[in-house]
Amino acid sequence: MFSGAQISLYPMTDDFVGVILGALGALDPYRDKLRIETDDISTLLVGPPEVLFPAMRDLFVAAAASxxxxxxxxxxxxxxxxxxxxxxxxxxxxxxxxxxxxLRKDAAIAAVREADVTGQPVAVQFSLYVMGTGDHMDEIYGCIDFLKQSGVFDRSKHFCSRLRGDAGAVFSTLNEAFCRFGPGAGHVTLDVTVSANSPTAI
Amino acid sequence: MFSGAQISLYPMTDDFVGVILGALGALDPYRDKLRIETDDISTLLVGPPEVLFPAMRDLFVAAAASxxxxxxxxxxxxxxxxxxxxxxxxxxxxxxxxxxxxLRKDAAIAAVREADVTGQPVAVQFSLYVMGTGDHMDEIYGCIDFLKQSGVFDRSKHFCSRLRGDAGAVFSTLNEAFCRFGPGAGHVTLDVTVSANSPTAI
Known part of the structure; x- marks a missing residue:
């Protein structure tokens, strides 16, 4: 099954190029397990979920450390x-x-409890989209029920759910949402926004 | 039918707050036709497509003018x-x-030809997600075929399509993709990234 992500990193600073280049080293441990292609809008990561989510986590934590x-x-x-x-x-x-x-919800909750701790707090919102089935809302509601028990649930918003907590638990929660909801061989996508160091954080 | 967007504006500058606040006036002509709520991650716009897309266009053009x-x-x-x-x-x-x-493709192409011209070039990538049906790929392929005739198609990428051109035609193309593909009363979403003034634009 093909899996991957188009990701973009936005440092709100005149030195955004420096922050991005300074964070890229965090991808080094994952480079042999991912196909990586960059253009001016985003970077493509092709690889399995168990590599994608830690790679995105470490890249973001490195950028946020700025x-x-x-x-x-x-x-x-x-x-x-x-x-x-x-x-x-x-x-x-x-x-x-x-x-x-x-059973899938229980397994997801257990996996998040084992997540690594990074020391970097983050705020996230994301949407889960399940395609090709008539019962996609059952899977989405099941996922939201898992989120509420994940330990990092913040609140529901229109079109998405908010999470907050350590980047380790939050990216693990995204990983579980992606892998355990929707058909195993189905077409599933996430639309994710991760934020740190916002001057207006609430 | 409920419709709207969670939007975020990312100016890559130390003065990101100033650029955002300076652009917000572009939403004024639309404020009585939208419900608007802001937190530290995004701004919710609730309203019909014919208001949403011009409002997002004008907000982005105002920010890019910085x-x-x-x-x-x-x-x-x-x-x-x-x-x-x-x-x-x-x-x-x-x-x-x-x-x-x-017929839907033809109507979409005709609508984009009538789009306002803003003078602001943009690069966009986006994904169309159609839920609740077994034939979602037919709608997605139909949309991609429209994009290729829209006049602003750039190229296909994994998971998304790239557009480029004047913000007027590009946001009109997004509007058409959103409204004309997938069931009229169905659950349809777009994941959109719009970029301007990138130092690495290709």
Whole structure:
């Protein structure tokens, strides 16, 4: 199954190029497990979820360590019928049969409890989109129920859910939302915004 | 049908607050036709597509006039079954029966030809997500075919399509993609990134 993300990093500073270049080293441990292509709008990461989410987390934590207001925006996708399969995406995290929603929620909650701690607080909002099925709202409501028990749920907003907490637990929560909801082999996407050091944080 | 967007404006400058505050006046002509709520991550705009897209266009053009590298990120949604209906969203642009794809493409192309010219060049990438149906890829491929005839198509990327051109034609193209593809009363979303003044523009 093809999986990956188009990501962009926005440091709100005159030295945005310096902050971005300074953070890129955080991707080094993941480079042999990802295909990476950059243009002027975004950077493509192709690879399995268990590499994608830690790579995005470490990149963002490195940028946020600049102390500048930074945002990471990501369009994350798996199982798009229009994308070619790619061996680099092979993963046990997705693709299996769909078990009962209650078991998937429990497994997601347990996984977030084991998340690494980074020391970087973040605020996130994201939307989960499940395509190709008539019951997509059941999966979305199931995911929201998981979020409320994740320990990083902030509040619901129109079109999205807000999370806040340590970047470790928050990116783990995004990973679980992406992998455990929607059909295992289905077309699922996330629209994610991650923010740190905002002068108007509430 | 409930429709709206969560939007964020990212000026890559130390004076990002000044650029944002300086651009907000561009929303004034639309304020009585939108519900607007802001927090530290995004601003919610609730209203019909024919107000949403010009409002986002004018806000972005005003910010880009600063000359700073600016990005607008938006999660745009209509017809989410979990959202309450709202009279402010009433529109003839969506909600009707679904006609043949070829007629919808022709109507979309004709609408973009009539778009206002702003004088501000932009680069955009976006994804169209159609939910609640088994044939979502037919609608997505139909939309991509329209994009290729829109006059602002740049190229396909993994997970998204790139556009470039005057902000008027580009935002009109986004409007058409949002309103004419997917069921009229269906759950349809866009994940949009708009960029101007990038030092690495290609």
């Amino acid at each position: 102390g500048k207001h930074c945002v990471l925006s990501a369009a994350i996708s798996r199982g798009c019928p229009g994308e070619p399969d790619d061996p680099i995406c092979r993963s046990d995290a997705v693709g299996g049969p769909v078990g009962p929603l209650s | 000359g700073k590298h600016c990005v607008l990120s938006a999660a745009i949604s209509r017809g989410c079954p979990g959202e309450p209906d709202d009279p402010i969203c009433r529109s003839d642009a969506v909600g009707g029966p679904v006609g043949p794809l070829s």
